[in-house]
Amino acid sequence: MGNIIKSNTKIISSNFFKKSHELVFSQLSLTPIQHDIFALFLARIEKENWDNYKNNGNLKDVPSYEFNNDLLSDWFQTAKINLYSTLKKPCQMLASVSIGIPMEKKGDFQYRPLFSDITYKGGVLTLTPNYKLVDVFVGASNGYSLISHKEFRDLNLESSKRLYTILSRWRSFGRLHPFSLTELHGIFGLLDERGKLKKKTYEITANFILRIIKPAIKEISERDKNIEFLIDSQTGNFGFKYTKEGRKISGLEFLFSWRTSATKSVKPSNEFTYFDAVSIYKDIMSGIDIEYTEDTLNYALKMIGEMMLDKNLDFEVDAGAFISKVVTLKSNITIDQ
DNA sequence: CTACAAACACTGCAAACGAC
DNA sequence: GTCGTTTGCAGTGTTTGTAG
Known part of the structure; x- marks a missing residue:
C-alpha cells in the first residue's frame, strides 16, 4: 500500500478531535464503538496527509492510518487481549457503512462508503478512508465541532x-x-x-x-x-x-x-495556529451563532492578511466583510458585559 | 493474538393507559 | 379522539470468560 501514516507516537497528541459540520449533519448511523473508531481516525487525519494525492490524483498517495495496540488499548479502555473481540464485529460492519451525502435536488441521493479498507493484523489497526470523502473528513467549507475525545469515548450511548x-x-x-x-x-x-x-x-x-x-x-x-x-x-x-x-x-x-469554553481550554490565545484562524474565519463567515472571546477575534483579524495571500485555500477571502462582522461581534461582547 | 459463546445492556416496536 | 407516558418483549450490540 502507498502512503501509510504511522502511529509514530503511542498517544493521540491533542485532547480534541474535529468533526466537520458536514459530518455532524450528514446521514450516518454508527454504533457506539464504531463512533469511537471513527473518532480515532478523525483525531489522526490532517489536511497535509492529502497534499500529494490532491496534487497528482494518484490513488497510491491516498493515506492509510495505522494504530498500534498500545494506543488502541488506551483508546478503547480495554486490555490488549480484548482488542480483537472489541474491534472485530464493529470493524467488519464499519467497512460497509456508507454516508448519505446531502443533495441539491429533491429526490436525488448519493451514498459513499466511509472506508475503503479496514485491517487488523498483528495488533495493528489500519484504516484507509474513502478518498472521495477527503473534504467531508477535513471539513473543507464549514465549521467544525471540537470534541474532547476522552469524554466522547467515555460515553456509552x-x-x-x-x-x-x-x-x-x-x-x-x-x-x-x-x-x-x-x-x-x-x-x-x-x-x-x-x-x-x-x-x-x-x-x-x-x-x-x-x-x-x-x-x-x-x-x-x-x-x-x-x-x-x-x-x-x-x-x-x-x-x-x-x-x-x-x-x-x-x-x-x-x-x-x-464551565470552560473551547477557545479558552484548547490552548491559550498566544498558541493559536494559522489553521485555527482559518477555522474561525469560516465559522464567522458562515454565520454560525458562536460566542467568541475577544482574544480569538483579535487573533483572527491579525491573520486575515495572511489568509488573503494563501493560494491553498479553497475559498475566496473577503477581508472587508470579515472585518465588519468581527467589529459587530466585538461590540456585542462589550454590550453583554 | 485469535476465536467463539454466554451474559448483559440497549434499541426498536407495540400495546395499554392517563390527561386533556 | 389526540397526544404523552409507561411497560414488556424480542432483536442487536457490547462485554466478559474460556480455550486454542
Whole structure:
C-alpha cells in the first residue's frame, strides 16, 4: 500500500478531535464503538496527509492510518487481549457503512462508503478512508465541532455521543437556540435521505424523549463535569425544555452551560495556529451563532492578511466583510458585559 | 493474538393507559 | 379522539470468560 501514516507516537497528541459540520449533519448511523473508531481516525487525519494525492490524483498517495495496540488499548479502555473481540464485529460492519451525502435536488441521493479498507493484523489497526470523502473528513467549507475525545469515548450511548458533539459545537456559546423535532431527528441520525424518519418508534415524541434525549443528557452530565445541565423549573425536566404548539411538543431547547469554553481550554490565545484562524474565519463567515472571546477575534483579524495571500485555500477571502462582522461581534461582547 | 459463546445492556416496536 | 407516558418483549450490540 502507498502512503501509510504511522502511529509514530503511542498517544493521540491533542485532547480534541474535529468533526466537520458536514459530518455532524450528514446521514450516518454508527454504533457506539464504531463512533469511537471513527473518532480515532478523525483525531489522526490532517489536511497535509492529502497534499500529494490532491496534487497528482494518484490513488497510491491516498493515506492509510495505522494504530498500534498500545494506543488502541488506551483508546478503547480495554486490555490488549480484548482488542480483537472489541474491534472485530464493529470493524467488519464499519467497512460497509456508507454516508448519505446531502443533495441539491429533491429526490436525488448519493451514498459513499466511509472506508475503503479496514485491517487488523498483528495488533495493528489500519484504516484507509474513502478518498472521495477527503473534504467531508477535513471539513473543507464549514465549521467544525471540537470534541474532547476522552469524554466522547467515555460515553456509552450512541445518542450521548451525538448530543455531546452538538453541545461541543456550541462550546463557547452558552445558550443554544431551540431545535424543532425534525432538526433533532436529523441531529440524532434518525432521518433517511428523503428526510423521513427511519425508525417509526420515534414518530412518537415521547419515545424519542425517553429513549434518546433523556438518557443522553443523563450520561453526559455524569461523565463530563465541564458541562452543567439545568433543570426546567416548570416541568422538572433535567437539561431541556419543551417548545410547544398548543399542548403538542414541537421542539426542545437544551438547557446547559459549559464551565470552560473551547477557545479558552484548547490552548491559550498566544498558541493559536494559522489553521485555527482559518477555522474561525469560516465559522464567522458562515454565520454560525458562536460566542467568541475577544482574544480569538483579535487573533483572527491579525491573520486575515495572511489568509488573503494563501493560494491553498479553497475559498475566496473577503477581508472587508470579515472585518465588519468581527467589529459587530466585538461590540456585542462589550454590550453583554 | 485469535476465536467463539454466554451474559448483559440497549434499541426498536407495540400495546395499554392517563390527561386533556 | 389526540397526544404523552409507561411497560414488556424480542432483536442487536457490547462485554466478559474460556480455550486454542
